[in-house]
Amino acid sequence: MTRRKLLMGNWKMYKTHTEAVDFARRLAERESELPHGPEYAVCPPFTALASLGAALPRRVQLGAQNVHFEPQGAFTGEVSAGMLAALGVRYVIVGHSERRHIFNESDAWVRRKVRAAVSAGLIPVVCVGEDLRQRELDHTLRVVERQTLAGLAELSPQEAASCVIAYEPVWAIGSGLTPTPADADRIIRSIRDVVAAEKGEAAAAAVRILYGGSVKPDNIASFTSRPDIDGALVGGASLDPDSFLQMAEAVAEGV
Ligand code: PGA
Secondary structure (H helix, E strand, O other): OOOOOEEEEEOOOOOOHHHHHHHHHHHHHOHHHOOOOOEEEEEOOHHHHHHHHHHOOOOEEEEEOOOEOOOOOOOOOOOEHHHHHHOOOOEEEEOOHHHHHHOOOOHHHHHHHHHHHHHOOOEEEEEEOOOHHHHHOOOHHHHHHHHHHHHHOOOOHHHHHOOEEEEOOHHHOOOOOOOOHHHHHHHHHHHHHHHHHHHOHHHHHHOEEEEEOOOOOOOHHHHHOOOOOOEEEEOHHHOOHHHHHHHHHHHHHOO
């Protein structure tokens, strides 16, 4: 089973739609430098999805950062999976630690959002990861297991197989700190074991599991060159087209 590496940018609450289009134009000018092999995606704020989707090079897919689990209704401020799909969105990040911690998103919500995303034909990128205190208590594996099981709970084995999971230790996000690649690899392998136990070996072999947290052009290959780490979810370093291209090259070299 060969899993295609995925480089995904999470822009968080950065860039207006015009700034997003500027990124896309600069990337499109250098499209020939984008290596074939890996898959690429960027996840801008909702307000930039439509214009970015129209301007991105064809080989860079569009992702969203959040989704609501209901198809429509009186949910002021929310956006449904069907609305995203209608814009050409392919991926949606679900359960990012900033959503879990700042907006109190629960495992139960993550479970329902993942279900809604898959039902609308989107690929959810389910984020899991321990905070510093949980790591110090040696609770990392139990935290990522609980979050993984909750995220995939309503999916069939075939549906789980097509998902993406992102292992993002909370203490590594935006901090400049990372686990060692060997440590990230060990935890990602245990997440794959959890998928195997719950959804079967075929789903575990197919599901892509990314590393995220302070990934930069100079450290990305140390993670993504490992066979069990299927790519990276990148925040800050994905905002600049030069840095995005450097990371694309680094990911492709390890393929
Ligand atoms: P960072 O963010 O790369 O800026 O650490 C990663 C993320 O939050 O997905």
